Amino acid sequence: MSVQEQLDELRDRAQGELDDAADLAAALAWEKAHLGPKGDVTLFLRGVGSLPTEDRPLAGRAGNALKIVLADLFEQRRATLAAHDLEQRLAADAIDVTLPGRPPSLGAEHPVSQMIDELSDIFALLGFQTVFGPEVETARYNFDLLNIPADHPARDVWDTIHVESPGELVLRTHTSPMQARVMETTQPPVRVVVPGRVYRYEAQDASHEWMFHQLEGLAVDRHITMADLKGTLTELARQLFGPSRRIRFRCDFFPFVEPGVDFAVDCALCNGKGCRVCKGTGWLEMGGAGMVHPRVLEGVGYDPARYSGFAFGLGIERLAMMRSGVDDVRAFAGNDLRFLRQFARAA
Amino acid sequence: MRVPFRWLSEFVDTGLTPRELAHRLTMAGLEAEKIEEIGAGWDKVFVGHVDRVERHPGADRLVLATVRAGEHCLTVVTGAPNIAAGQKVALALAGARLFDGHSETPTLKTLKPGTIRGVRSEGMVCSEKELGLSDEHEGIMVLEAEAPGGVPLADWLGDTVIEFEITPNLVHAFSILGIAREAAALTDQPLHPPDAPNLTAAPAGPANLVEIEAPDLCPRYSATVIDGITVGPSPEWMRRRLELAGVRSINNVVDVTNYVMLEWGQPLHAFDIDNLAEGRIVVRRARPGETIQSLDHQQRQLTPDMLVIADAERPVAIAGLMGGVASEVTDETTTILLEAANFDMKSVRATGRALKLRTDASVRFERGLDRNLVPDAAGRATRLLLDICPGSQVVAVKDVYPRLLLPHDLTMSFAEFERLLGMRLSESDVLGALARLGFAPHLADDILTVTVPTWRPDVTLPADVVEEAARVIGYDMLPATLPSGETAPVRRDPLHLLAQGVRRTLVGCGAFETVNYVAVGEAQVRPFTDAANQQGFLHRIDGAAAIRLRNPLHGDRPLLRTTLIPSLLEIAASNLKHETGVRLFEIARAYLPSGDVLPDERMVVGIVIAGQREPVGRFAEPGALDFFDLKGTVEAVLTRAGVEPRFVPTTHPALHPGRAAVVLVGDSEVALLGELRPDVAAAFGIEADRVPVAEIDLDTLLELAEPVSGVRVARFLPAEQDFAIVVAEEIPASDVETALRAGAGPLASGVALFDIYRGPQIPQGRKSLAYRVTFTAPDRALTDAELERVRDRIAKVLKQRVGGELRI
Numbered sequence A: 001m002s003v004q005e006q007l008d009e010l011r012d013r014a015q016g017e018l019d020d021a022a023d024l025a026a027a028l029a030w031e032k033a034h035l036g037p038k039g040d041v042t043l044f045l046r047g048v049g050s051l052p053t054e055d056r057p058l059a060g061r062a063g064n065a066l067k068i069v070l071a072d073l074f075e076q077r078r079a080t081l082a083a084h085d086l087e088q089r090l091a092a093d094a095i096d097v098t099l100p101g102r103p104p105s106l107g108a109e110h111p112v113s114q115m116i117d118e119l120s121d122i123f124a125l126l127g128f129q130t131v132f133g134p135e136v137e138t139a140r141y142n143f144d145l146l147n148i149p150a151d152h153p154a155r156d157v158w159d160t161i162h163v164e165s166p167g168e169l170v171l172r173t174h175t176s177p178m179q180a181r182v183m184e185t186t187q188p189p190v191r192v193v194v195p196g197r198v199y200r201y202e203a204q205d206a207s208h209e210w211m212f213h214q215l216e217g218l219a220v221d222r223h224i225t226m227a228d229l230k231g232t233l234t235e236l237a238r239q240l241f242g243p244s245r246r247i248r249f250r251c252d253f254f255p256f257v258e259p260g261v262d263f264a265v266d267c268a269l270c271n272g273k274g275c276r277v278c279k280g281t282g283w284l285e286m287g288g289a290g291m292v293h294p295r296v297l298e299g300v301g302y303d304p305a306r307y308s309g310f311a312f313g314l315g316i317e318r319l320a321m322m323r324s325g326v327d328d329v330r331a332f333a334g335n336d337l338r339f340l341r342q343f344a345r346a347a
Numbered sequence B: 001m002r003v004p005f006r007w008l009s010e011f012v013d014t015g016l017t018p019r020e021l022a023h024r025l026t027m028a029g030l031e032a033e034k035i036e037e038i039g040a041g042w043d044k045v046f047v048g049h050v051d052r053v054e055r056h057p058g059a060d061r062l063v064l065a066t067v068r069a070g071e072h073c074l075t076v077v078t079g080a081p082n083i084a085a086g087q088k089v090a091l092a093l094a095g096a097r098l099f100d101g102h103s104e105t106p107t108l109k110t111l112k113p114g115t116i117r118g119v120r121s122e123g124m125v126c127s128e129k130e131l132g133l134s135d136e137h138e139g140i141m142v143l144e145a146e147a148p149g150g151v152p153l154a155d156w157l158g159d160t161v162i163e164f165e166i167t168p169n170l171v172h173a174f175s176i177l178g179i180a181r182e183a184a185a186l187t188d189q190p191l192h193p194p195d196a197p198n199l200t201a202a203p204a205g206p207a208n209l210v211e212i213e214a215p216d217l218c219p220r221y222s223a224t225v226i227d228g229i230t231v232g233p234s235p236e237w238m239r240r241r242l243e244l245a246g247v248r249s250i251n252n253v254v255d256v257t258n259y260v261m262l263e264w265g266q267p268l269h270a271f272d273i274d275n276l277a278e279g280r281i282v283v284r285r286a287r288p289g290e291t292i293q294s295l296d297h298q299q300r301q302l303t304p305d306m307l308v309i310a311d312a313e314r315p316v317a318i319a320g321l322m323g324g325v326a327s328e329v330t331d332e333t334t335t336i337l338l339e340a341a342n343f344d345m346k347s348v349r350a351t352g353r354a355l356k357l358r359t360d361a362s363v364r365f366e367r368g369l370d371r372n373l374v375p376d377a378a379g380r381a382t383r384l385l386l387d388i389c390p391g392s393q394v395v396a397v398k399d400v401y402p403r404l405l406l407p408h409d410l411t412m413s414f415a416e417f418e419r420l421l422g423m424r425l426s427e428s429d430v431l432g433a434l435a436r437l438g439f440a441p442h443l444a445d446d447i448l449t450v451t452v453p454t455w456r457p458d459v460t461l462p463a464d465v466v467e468e469a470a471r472v473i474g475y476d477m478l479p480a481t482l483p484s485g486e487t488a489p490v491r492r493d494p495l496h497l498l499a500q501g502v503r504r505t506l507v508g509c510g511a512f513e514t515v516n517y518v519a520v521g522e523a524q525v526r527p528f529t530d531a532a533n534q535q536g537f538l539h540r541i542d543g544a545a546a547i548r549l550r551n552p553l554h555g556d557r558p559l560l561r562t563t564l565i566p567s568l569l570e571i572a573a574s575n576l577k578h579e580t581g582v583r584l585f586e587i588a589r590a591y592l593p594s595g596d597v598l599p600d601e602r603m604v605v606g607i608v609i610a611g612q613r614e615p616v617g618r619f620a621e622p623g624a625l626d627f628f629d630l631k632g633t634v635e636a637v638l639t640r641a642g643v644e645p646r647f648v649p650t651t652h653p654a655l656h657p658g659r660a661a662v663v664l665v666g667d668s669e670v671a672l673l674g675e676l677r678p679d680v681a682a683a684f685g686i687e688a689d690r691v692p693v694a695e696i697d698l699d700t701l702l703e704l705a706e707p708v709s710g711v712r713v714a715r716f717l718p719a720e721q722d723f724a725i726v727v728a729e730e731i732p733a734s735d736v737e738t739a740l741r742a743g744a745g746p747l748a749s750g751v752a753l754f755d756i757y758r759g760p761q762i763p764q765g766r767k768s769l770a771y772r773v774t775f776t777a778p779d780r781a782l783t784d785a786e787l788e789r790v791r792d793r794i795a796k797v798l799k800q801r802v803g804g805e806l807r808i
């Protein structure tokens, strides 16, 4: 058998074996058997030196050509088998995508915090700085400087929790004391909002809490008007409840404002037509407001003939209730996780 | 204040329905809180005439009444003892909806014809209770003779009661007439006040009938003496009106004083003059030691700052608050002295507070009543008494008025309306509104002069006048503008920002924010108190100095909290009833005594975790939350805040002695954390084995926080090397890490402990701590030779500082 015949026979056999290799491992074994260090093609090439001199050039060329052909064949076969193998592994790796996901451990901010931060952001855009004040207050700031003298029945409007002390200390009944504190230490223009806890001596029920949160607003400057108050509150209502909301004023009495009003927003649910949520009135009460009383301005050394201002107060829980549909204010300090979890989503 | 609409309508015809008027008044500052319709359900009830009353053939206690109402003529079986022929009564036909007269609670029933002891009864004659007018069910309700027979009862007796909330500034509207005046002004209709005759023509009586010794507290006192009085029940119409207004009928004299008070706002009092020593009145301060038995049968101690009405000898009434029993009008009374007076508002308020007494009279006086209301109210009451008690007559009238009050003028620029409202009001609208409210406005050259009537003490400033005009004209046309002009730049509050960041970090750590009550009690504080009465958690105070509420809402919780932990433990306990694990926090204030007027309100974060680390789920790995879960969370917060903390073992009465650490930044204690003692956890009702708790002071963190700075962008691959360090068991891991970092120098960008080993390959009493250290240099890739030198230095420093050996 000539060298060429030997090599042709080897090629045919190897080709047949490679076609039979069913998987990557068999192909790799084939490579080792033919092209590896001890493979038959490698051995043949190594044996060329011992051939008769005249046969060597032909045998060397033919052997190398065969090596290239087989390597090509192997590479094609390996690629096919590898692709097949990958598909098989991927198929075996399939999951039920409807199974529950691996939950990241996340808590939630309290709805009151969320509302305070949101209001603080909204008012910052309107030029109001957020400031904070003490919760244990003197009667002077909580009442006297707000035009609520001890000998007037207006003082009875606030059921007050008193703190044991030589002077008259109270748990602040509203965030309004900061009106005087801010004005005493700054000159107009003043634009602040004051969020925080307030306290009342009041029996608890679905709409009353002894501890709740308010946000006070105050703007004092030359030329501040009640129309500005309406515009500011309208902007607030639109940011919170939608771009077409309207604000309505109703005359009301708060000793530290004159004129005084309470303000309501038209019900977003029924667009002011009247529904169960707004008790058929089309309006939802939001808080109290008015023009800063001249005596309050005088009390902090502002000239009421030169400066005017508006002030308003909002109930934080009330706003959160209006927005989230919570119908019992006690839930906010109840802190049941089944309640709190529902505030993990953005309001 | 309850206002029957028919009563109001005697003084003004607004043309509005009760609901429309209530809304109009509400918008103008008189808030209608409730509207009650009387007779809304009287569909089949008519004014009937009793034609005949006969004995029931089958029952002694029942009668057969023949009652006619228009075309209806019915036979009714009734047991009412007071029925008589000729009466006008309320006749209910079959199908009428009536209240059950025998039921304790209001229960509506539909009337059906029935047969009672063999006689068919086709309708019913009603009691007040059955009609929902009162609780009276002794007999049937007998109507006035002039009641028109056959008309629906609702036309004769039906009414709408509007209940107004009268804010403390509204003394002028604290009466039906005052509200009628508001209604008239708002609807531009005339007001028709009731007849109040002038009594000045009456005989003056003895010169000393009234003496005012304290004119500072009593600007005016008028006494009207009426004899020939027969005390008895009031007429039906007055009794029913008082009932609708929420006042119980007593007798005709007392009822008239109440009626006029409701109508005019001026409290009145009637004395039996025969029980006044010398039949005269002295208005004076109480004398030391004097007492009075007031009409509520309380013996009351009086003090010299209190104003009393006295006779020649002793106090007979507490001025503006309540009369005394000794001079009370009784069935035997024939001559009365009717008081209409004005008392100083502050004095009435102070006396009422001292005696813990509030009456319909005092709430009116406290608001500052008009002295010039006195003669009208006295005249109106006298007119009513003379009408109700035929044969009675005025025998003396004395009106002592030492401190005359006249209307005052208020002058302002008309521009003030626009300055405050931001809208131009028309001059005619303003002048018209003010005039209708009873002010006398006069405008000349933009200067508005307003004569303020004496019944409007609340109007003293231009801003008050602006409100008066605006509330009548209405706020609806007010434009919505935004404040113009320069503003100070808005700066964010650093503590608020820090709290926000901490809150978000904790939420990211799986914790839920809570908001808790600030008051705690002995039971919650005790576990946090040591033998020396130092109490609290991170911040400890002397227990005797704790801030105490004088009138806490819950008597067992009189203290302001110095730590948030007890509140969080209570919330944890209640949540663990339905949760397998909880992670809770609160960011709020701790109230610490400061020695100053106000307490030190420190912003702190409290964290409590307990129970299973993960909720039930297919990925959950079992395991209870412990110290290290919480420590990791606290570290996350401190990292967020920008401080580098050290954890140092410590003790606290509420904490596990071997699982507690104080957190230091420099020398400052910024936090305390540890696992609760099991007995403390049990005291709060928590059954979990381990309850890690922590408190962090945000005010201190804010002072210490260092912002991110000197950040470099990494350009070269880091090299990682592991170090197993064998040290004595008692060396704390933090010391080993400190030494490791010192040895590694600035090239070490990260150090992580990944294993702790004790066992056969390590000598007894020693442990092996395995760290992976990441090395990076900003400007080059590190060479093996460099790392080898670092390794040698680490070995040296560990040996020197903690006696450590490198195992690999």
Ligand SMILES: [Zn+2]
Pocket: A267, A268, A269, A270, A271, A272, A273, A274, A275, A276, A277, A278, A279, A280, A282, A283
């Ligand atoms: Zn609605």
